[in-house]
Amino acid sequence: MALILGIETSCDETGVAVYDTAQKKIISHNLFSQIDLHAQYGGVVPEIASRSQLEKIDIVTAHALQQAGVSIEQIDTIAVTSKPGLAGSLLIGVCFAKGLAWAHNKKIIGIDHLEGHVFSSCLDKDGSQIPTVPFPHLCLSVSGGHTALYLVRDFGSYELIANTIDDAAGEAFDKVAKTMGLGYPGGRAIEQLAKEVNFEDFFALPRTKTPGGQPFFSFSGLKTAVLYTLVKQGAYDLATGPIEEGMTHDLRQRISSSLLVCIADIFCNNLEVCLKKYPAIRGITFVGGVACNAYLRSRIGAVCEKRSMPFFAAPPAFCTDNGAMIAFIGSYKHEQEKFSDLTLDIF
Ligand code: KG4
Ligand code: ZN
Numbered sequence: 001m002a003l004i005l006g007i008e009t010s011c012d013e014t015g016v017a018v019y020d021t022a023q024k025k026i027i028s029h030n031l032f033s034q035i036d037l038h039a040q041y042g043g044v045v046p047e048i049a050s051r052s053q054l055e056k057i058d059i060v061t062a063h064a065l066q067q068a069g070v071s072i073e074q075i076d077t078i079a080v081t082s083k084p085g086l087a088g089s090l091l092i093g094v095c096f097a098k099g100l101a102w103a104h105n106k107k108i109i110g111i112d113h114l115e116g117h118v119f120s121s122c123l124d125k126d127g128s129q130i131p132t133v134p135f136p137h138l139c140l141s142v143s144g145g146h147t148a149l150y151l152v153r154d155f156g157s158y159e160l161i162a163n164t165i166d167d168a169a170g171e172a173f174d175k176v177a178k179t180m181g182l183g184y185p186g187g188r189a190i191e192q193l194a195k196e197v198n199f200e201d202f203f204a205l206p207r208t209k210t211p212g213g214q215p216f217f218s219f220s221g222l223k224t225a226v227l228y229t230l231v232k233q234g235a236y237d238l239a240t241g242p243i244e245e246g247m248t249h250d251l252r253q254r255i256s257s258s259l260l261v262c263i264a265d266i267f268c269n270n271l272e273v274c275l276k277k278y279p280a281i282r283g284i285t286f287v288g289g290v291a292c293n294a295y296l297r298s299r300i301g302a303v304c305e306k307r308s309m310p311f312f313a314a315p316p317a318f319c320t321d322n323g324a325m326i327a328f329i330g331s332y333k334h335e336q337e338k339f340s341d342l343t344l345d346i347f
Contacts, residue, residue, distance in 0.1 A: 001020075001021050001022040002021045002076035002077060002331070002334055003018060003019070003020055003021075003068075003070060003074055003075050003076050004018065004019040004021070004075070004076065004077050004078075004079055004327045004330040004331045004334055005017075005018055005061075005064070005065075005072075005075045005077070005078045005079065005100075005327065005330075006018070006019060006079045006080075006111075006323040006324065006325070006326035006327025006328070006329075006330050007057075007061070007078065007079070007080040007081065007093045007096065007097050007323060007326060008080075008081045008093065008113070008116070008321055008322060008323045008325070008326045009053045009057065009080075009081065009085075009089050009090060009092050009093030009096075010081045010083075010084070010085025010086065010089055010090055010093070010113045010321065011044060011049060011085050011086055011089055011145070011321060012033070012034040012035065012037075012038060012044045012049045012052075012089070012321075013031060013032070013033050013034065013320065013321040013322065014031065014032040014034075014052070014053055014056040014057055014060045015029065015030070015031045015032075015060070015321060015322040015323030015324070015326070016029070016030050016031075016057075016060045016061045016063075016064040016323040017029035017030070017064055017322065017323035017324040017326070017327040018064055018065065018067075018068040018070060018075070018327060019324070019327035019328055019330065019331045020068075021331050021334070021335070023128070024128060024129040024131075025126075025127050025128040025129065026123060026127030026128075026324045026327060026328065027067075027068045027069075027070075027127065028064050028065075028066075028067035028068035029064065029127065029317075029322060029323055029324040029327075030060050030061075030063045030064040030067060030323070031060070031322055031323065032052075032056045032059075032060050033320075034048070034049060034052045035184075035185065037052060038184065039183060039184050041184075042178050042184045043174070043184060044086070046086045046087075046088055046089070047088070049086055049088065049089045050086065050088030050089045050091070050092055053088075053089050053092035053093065054092050057092055057093065057096045058096070061096075061100075064323065072100065072104050072106075073104060075104075075106055076106065076107065076334065077106060077107040077108070077109060077330055077334045077339070078097045078100055078101050078106050078107070078108050078109070078330075079108075079109045079111050079326050079327055079329060079330025079331075079333065079334075080093050080094055080096075080097035080108065080109070080110060080111060080326070080344075081093055081094075081110075081111050081112075081113045081116065081326055082094050082110030082111060082112075082340075082344060082345070082346055082347070083110070083112055083113065083346060083347045084112075084113060084114070084347065085113055085346075087346060087347075090346040090347075091346055094110070094344060094345070094346055097344075098342055098344060101342065102342060107334070107339050108339065108340050108341070108342065108344060109330050109333045109334065109338065109339055109340050110340045110344045111326050111329050111330060111333070112329075113321075113326075114141065114146065114148075115156070115158070115329055116325035116326050116328075116329050117141045117143070117287045117288050117314075117325060118139050118141060118150055118152060118158055118285075118287065119152075119155065119325065119328060119329060120287045120314040120318045120319070120322075120324075120325040120328070121133060121139065121285035121286070121287050121312040121313065121314045122312075122328065123314065123315065123318050123324060123325070123328060124315065125315035125317065127324060129328070130312065132310065133283065133285065133310075133312050134282035134283040134310060135152060135153055135154050135282070136151060136152060136153045136278070136280055136281055136282060137152050137281060137282055137283040137284060137285055138150070138151060138152070138271065138274050138275070138278070138281050138283070138284045138285070139152050139158070139284075139285045139286075139287060140267060140270075140271065140284065140285070140286050140287070140291075140300065141287045141288045142168065142169045142170060142267075142286075142287075142288045142289070142290035142291060143168060143170050143288035143289040143290060143320075144168060144170035144171055144174055144185060144187075144289060144290075145168055145170070145171075146163070146164070146168050146288070147163070147164040147168045147169045147170075147217050147219065147290075148160055148162060148163045148164070148217075149161050149162040149163075149215050149217075149270065149271075149274060151274075151278060151281075152285070155332040155336075156329075156332060156333065156336065156338075161215060161274065161278075162214075162215035162216060162217060162270065162274075163217065164217040164218060164219060165216075165217065165218045166218050166219060166220040167218075167219040167220045167223060168219065169217075169219055169263055169266075169267075169290055170185070170187060170288070170289055170290045171219065171223075172219040172220075172222055172223050172259070172263065173185075173186050173187040173190050173259070173263075173290070174186045174187065175223050176190065176223060176226050176255065176256075176259055177189055177190055179226070179227060179230065179236065179242065180230075180235075180242070180247060180252050180255065180256075181242060181247065182252070185289075187289065187290060187292070187293065188292070189256075190256040190259060190260060191256075191260065191293050191294070191295060193252055193253045193256035193257065194253070194256045194257035194259075194260040194261075194295065195295070196253050197253045197254060197257045198257075199257055199260065199261055199295055200254075200257050200258075200261070201257070201258050201261040201262070202254040202255075202257060202258045203229050203254065203255070203258040204258070205222055205225050205226065205229070205258055205259060205262040206221060206222060206225050206262075207262060207265050207266055207269065208221070208222075208266055210269060210270060210273045213273055213276065213277060214273070214277075215270045215273050215274050215277075216270070217266070217270065219263075222259070222262065222263075226255060226259060229255065230246075230247075230251075230255065233246060233251055234246035235247040235248075235251055260293075260295060260296075263296070264295065264296055264299040264300075267296065267299070267300060268299055268300065268302075268303050271284060271300065271303050272303065275303075275307070281309075282309065282310070283304070283309055283310040283311065283312065284300060284303065284304050284309065284310075284311050284312075285311075285312045285313070285314070286300050286311070286312075286313040286314070287313070287314045287319060288314075288319060289319055289320045289321075290319075291313050291314055291319045292316045292319045292320065297313045300313070301313075
């Protein structure tokens, strides 16, 4: 039985959690989000992100240990995100984890952030491990940085089967939101506006095709299509930017709703293609920041329901970046004895 400390600092969140392998449960998780620091710039500023990580890492860790009621001496293994992400932010977590491991003579494991997201669906909202997530399953992982489909065979055994060729879906939400003056990040505001008009499709934005029965994601064309729709509606000038009189609440609602429905259709279409291509699949999971979206969850849930197939979406607290998913990956890598050593580096 072991206690695993999980540390996540790959971007603009400082997340630390403790997983207890005896209870199969996250017994504490603590997070500092830098969203407010970056909002005024409309996106993450790497220099600000790494400075904030450095300021917060020890205090967030101390709180996570305190909430778990354990001391660093009782921790068996330290799991830390080592790739991919912003170099400066990753370095803070990895150097901090190595320092702790060296000073307290603990084992250390470097974790792939994307693997963290893939298995975050195995955690229930109280932090306990859900034993019923089936294998093999299909995982749709969507955030501001990635949009990918994985075939997941077992803990730590997964294969990337489709990846966006340009923007991520979350980026499409964020960029459209920015164009409409909705602030950063924009996904939640878009969902709220779409809900106000009952998720109707007003503009029939282009759905990417899945060529030859292969899953396929591309979102930069969709972003441009939204921009030209705004131009046509008299809400945007390509030379000068947004036109205040044209950018009405009503138009923002109709654009948001059409974008969300379009992205939902693209996701469902890709999932259908994969279910045909991989008949052994026994369930679908939905993870990453965009998986906070209740409409997308219900649409993907419906794809599964049609086939009486189980569907697991990560709890919202574990959708966006967090230490819990890193501690959880650390727990099975600890059991599989897949340790790193103090030469651990980023990337
Ligand atoms: O996983 P995450 O915290 O960070 C990245 O690794 O990017 O995801 C952030 C992304 C942003 O693009 C944000 O707009 C999106 O998740 N997001 C949402 C919602 N909540 C957050 N997108 C759609 N609907 C939401 N409710
Ligand atoms: Zn992430």
